[in-house]
Amino acid sequence: MEDVAREAGVSGQTVSRVVNARGYVGAATRERVEDAMQRLGYRPNSAARALRSGRFRAIGVIMFSFSSYGNQRTLDAIAVRASQMGYALTLIPVESSARDTVAGAFRRLEEHAVDGIIIVIEAHQLDEAEVEIPDGLPVVLVDSNRGATHPFVDTDQAQGARLATEHLLDLGHHTVWHVAGPAKSYSAERRRESWRQTLEARGVVAPEPLQGDWSAESGYQAGLRLRKDDGVTAVFAANDQMAIGVVRAFREAGRDIPGDVSVVGFDGLPDAAQLWPPLTTVQQHPEKVGALAVDALLAELDGGERAQTPLVSTELVVRQSSAAPRSRTAAPASHPT
Amino acid sequence: MEDVAREAGVSGQTVSRVVNARGYVGAATRERVEDAMQRLGYRPNSAARALRSGRFRAIGVIMFSFSSYGNQRTLDAIAVRASQMGYALTLIPVESSARDTVAGAFRRLEEHAVDGIIIVIEAHQLDEAEVEIPDGLPVVLVDSNRGATHPFVDTDQAQGARLATEHLLDLGHHTVWHVAGPAKSYSAERRRESWRQTLEARGVVAPEPLQGDWSAESGYQAGLRLRKDDGVTAVFAANDQMAIGVVRAFREAGRDIPGDVSVVGFDGLPDAAQLWPPLTTVQQHPEKVGALAVDALLAELDGGERAQTPLVSTELVVRQSSAAPRSRTAAPASHPT
DNA sequence: GCGCCGTGTGTCAACGTCAACATATGCGAT
DNA sequence: ATCGCATATGTTGACGTTGACACACGGCGC
Numbered sequence: 001m002e003d004v005a006r007e008a009g010v011s012g013q014t015v016s017r018v019v020n021a022r023g024y025v026g027a028a029t030r031e032r033v034e035d036a037m038q039r040l041g042y043r044p045n046s047a048a049r050a051l052r053s054g055r056f057r058a059i060g061v062i063m064f065s066f067s068s069y070g071n072q073r074t075l076d077a078i079a080v081r082a083s084q085m086g087y088a089l090t091l092i093p094v095e096s097s098a099r100d101t102v103a104g105a106f107r108r109l110e111e112h113a114v115d116g117i118i119i120v121i122e123a124h125q126l127d128e129a130e131v132e133i134p135d136g137l138p139v140v141l142v143d144s145n146r147g148a149t150h151p152f153v154d155t156d157q158a159q160g161a162r163l164a165t166e167h168l169l170d171l172g173h174h175t176v177w178h179v180a181g182p183a184k185s186y187s188a189e190r191r192r193e194s195w196r197q198t199l200e201a202r203g204v205v206a207p208e209p210l211q212g213d214w215s216a217e218s219g220y221q222a223g224l225r226l227r228k229d230d231g232v233t234a235v236f237a238a239n240d241q242m243a244i245g246v247v248r249a250f251r252e253a254g255r256d257i258p259g260d261v262s263v264v265g266f267d268g269l270p271d272a273a274q275l276w277p278p279l280t281t282v283q284q285h286p287e288k289v290g291a292l293a294v295d296a297l298l299a300e301l302d303g304g305e306r307a308q309t310p311l312v313s314t315e316l317v318v319r320q321s322s323a324a325p326r327s328r329t330a331a332p333a334s335h336p337t
Numbered sequence: 338m339e340d341v342a343r344e345a346g347v348s349g350q351t352v353s354r355v356v357n358a359r360g361y362v363g364a365a366t367r368e369r370v371e372d373a374m375q376r377l378g379y380r381p382n383s384a385a386r387a388l389r390s391g392r393f394r395a396i397g398v399i400m401f402s403f404s405s406y407g408n409q410r411t412l413d414a415i416a417v418r419a420s421q422m423g424y425a426l427t428l429i430p431v432e433s434s435a436r437d438t439v440a441g442a443f444r445r446l447e448e449h450a451v452d453g454i455i456i457v458i459e460a461h462q463l464d465e466a467e468v469e470i471p472d473g474l475p476v477v478l479v480d481s482n483r484g485a486t487h488p489f490v491d492t493d494q495a496q497g498a499r500l501a502t503e504h505l506l507d508l509g510h511h512t513v514w515h516v517a518g519p520a521k522s523y524s525a526e527r528r529r530e531s532w533r534q535t536l537e538a539r540g541v542v543a544p545e546p547l548q549g550d551w552s553a554e555s556g557y558q559a560g561l562r563l564r565k566d567d568g569v570t571a572v573f574a575a576n577d578q579m580a581i582g583v584v585r586a587f588r589e590a591g592r593d594i595p596g597d598v599s600v601v602g603f604d605g606l607p608d609a610a611q612l613w614p615p616l617t618t619v620q621q622h623p624e625k626v627g628a629l630a631v632d633a634l635l636a637e638l639d640g641g642e643r644a645q646t647p648l649v650s651t652e653l654v655v656r657q658s659s660a661a662p663r664s665r666t667a668a669p670a671s672h673p674t
Numbered sequence: 675g676c677g678c679c680g681t682g683t684g685t686c687a688a689c690g691t692c693a694a695c696a697t698a699t700g701c702g703a704t
Numbered sequence: 705a706t707c708g709c710a711t712a713t714g715t716t717g718a719c720g721t722t723g724a725c726a727c728a729c730g731g732c733g734c
Binding site: 347348349350351354360361362363366385387388389390391 | 710711712713714715718719720721
Binding site for chain 3: 010011012013014017023024025026029048050051052053054
């Protein structure tokens with residue numbers, strides 16, 4: 001900076017004023033300074049700036065290492081939005097939900113230079129880790145609400161699950177089986193509860209949900225159990241990957257999708273349309289979630305406000321893995337469970 | 338820090354020594370200082386540290402916004418390794434390869450506080466953007482070598498493509514068709530050339546490769562063309578997603594996989610094993626790539642050395658989408674192209 | 675003609691840390 | 705007894721930036 005000041009024949013303070021477009025600077029002076037900056041390739045030193053101002057213009061993201069596709073997209077959206085707003089993004093990966101691992105992430109983040117934190121970790125996993133979120137730093141949660149002690153942003157899980165369930169009922173299925181996500185997951189819980197409520201609202205008894213862990217493998221395992229029961233004609237899987245596993249299980253047994261069994265997923269994986277058969281799914285919009293999370297955090301940073309953002313809604317994308325049940329419906333299916 | 342020093346009855350310098358475990362500090366003094374830090378919840382200020390030392394203990398990653406699954410995994414591995422080494426990770430997303438967008442990313446990164454940069458962008462896209470990589474900052478490339486002007490880390494694309502191609506030939510197929518990735522992609526080019534060379538080394542004429550863009554949709558389009566030709570019995574797709582599309586195209590036409598046509602992918606998507614049929618694929622190890630990239634960068638940072646890391650090799654995972662051709666091979670297939 | 679205000683620019687100090695140097699003590703070797 | 709060295713701690717200044725304040729100039733209103 002000093003060099004620039006000398007080159008332009010002004011004081012350092014004036015250079016600072018030009019850079020920050022703050023205070024009075026004569027037009028001619030401004031031009032000279034800008035020239036000098038150009039010539040010398042001057043870049044403000046962010047460390048000094050941060051030291052002086054106490055602001056880093058960076059936000060931290062704490063996220064699970066092996067994260068779902070949706071969360072990856074969310075991260076991406078967060079990065080894009082942050083960068084648009086002139087903020088850098090510092091990523092703190094967490095490898096497991098072990099207590100000290102998560103706590104360690106917070107510690108690292110406190111030491112590192114961030115003005116606020118976005119946490120993209122399932123609420124239940126947070127609870128389990130018994131982590132107290134450090135205060136002093138604004139925090140926004142994604143994919144959880146954790147007692148609403150902090151602003152949170154999320155997909156409208158309940159609405160999406162309702163769409164999927166109603167779609168299958170409307171096609172004429174007697175009821176809808178559910179392959180749920182892991183017990184610890186907040187999203188999984190919301191999807192499961194909404195599925196159950198939707199069935200009950202229609203006066204249908206909800207079968208016992210099967211437990212998965214988001215992986216295609218766990219969907220396959222669930223499918224193996226479901227296919228033993230001839231009464232199963234409609235399955236709503238809590239994500240697309242598990243839906244893939246369910247499809248595989250039925251296919252292996254020679255059952256047709258959607259002829260014998262309809263399957264609906266949740267997420268909107270980009271390749272879901274190219275699967276065989278193309279998968280009916282609930283399309284999420286992680287990019288909106290990410291952008292909203294950044295906006296919410298910046299609002300907290302600037303205003304100290306804590307406006308709750310609305311949930312991001314989903315759409316049902318009907319493809320070829322769901323259809324009306326075989327006419328066999330004439331003879332009402334046995335209702336096990 | 339001053340508060341801690343007062344609390345412990347020592348000078349700030351001594352606190353600094355305790356924190357950094359540098360220089361001589363008496364055992365009793367150290368304990369007192371540590372106590373005081375604990376009580377006061379002292380955290381060193383990274384901005385001041387960076388200002389003083391010129392080091393930020395952060396590395397920047399420039400990466401495409403809509404990146405492949407493999408790159409996401411790589412990013413994740415980079416984050417984990419960086420964090421192990423006590424470095425923070427600053428993520429700079431690039432939305433398109435438009436020249437000013439990429440250049441803007443570099444500019445942002447220069448202003449932001451990083452000690453080095455890892456670039457996870459296809460080399461050809463970099464070239465196209467005509468970006469000159471800023472010097473002064475150590476750089477490591479992933480997924481490209483760009484004339485080897487910088488250290489680079491990558492999967493051994495050629496070895497992987499050879500494994501896939503030889504596998505199909507060894508099963509008894511006369512030749513192997515190829516669905517390539519986008520022309521701009523360095524990885525796609527390597528995989529294509531290696532496929533071609535492997536065929537030629539066996540004295541087989543390589544059919545014209547089909548052009549895809551990594552997406553399952555493009556694989557489907559390629560599959561539509563391939564299925565018109567009855568001579569096609571073996572297809573090597575440059576990634577798993579395109580393989581999925583190829584499978585769908587054949588299936589829709591009532592052709593059996595692997596009965597009529599064998600399909601092999603590349604990547605090792607976690608769900609490839611759960612597809613129907615489970616997909617034979619070349620397993621990559623993006624987590625190794627990411628870790629190596631960080632190590633290479635830190636080596637450059639510390640030593641100024643520029644040791645080239647070896648390519649990360651792949652393994653063929655044989656599943657049910659590939660098999661020997663139907664006995665029809667007795668009557669040699671017509672060789673179109 | 676005087677003071678006031680808006681404009682344009684410079685000086686100084688401080689942000690928190692740490693390298694360099696200065697100081698101080700004790701112990702063994704000469 | 706003296707010196708040298710290892711150990712242990714304090715003092716000072718500088719990293720690059722910017723807020724607070726001071727200063728200088730010209731035009732305006734009374």
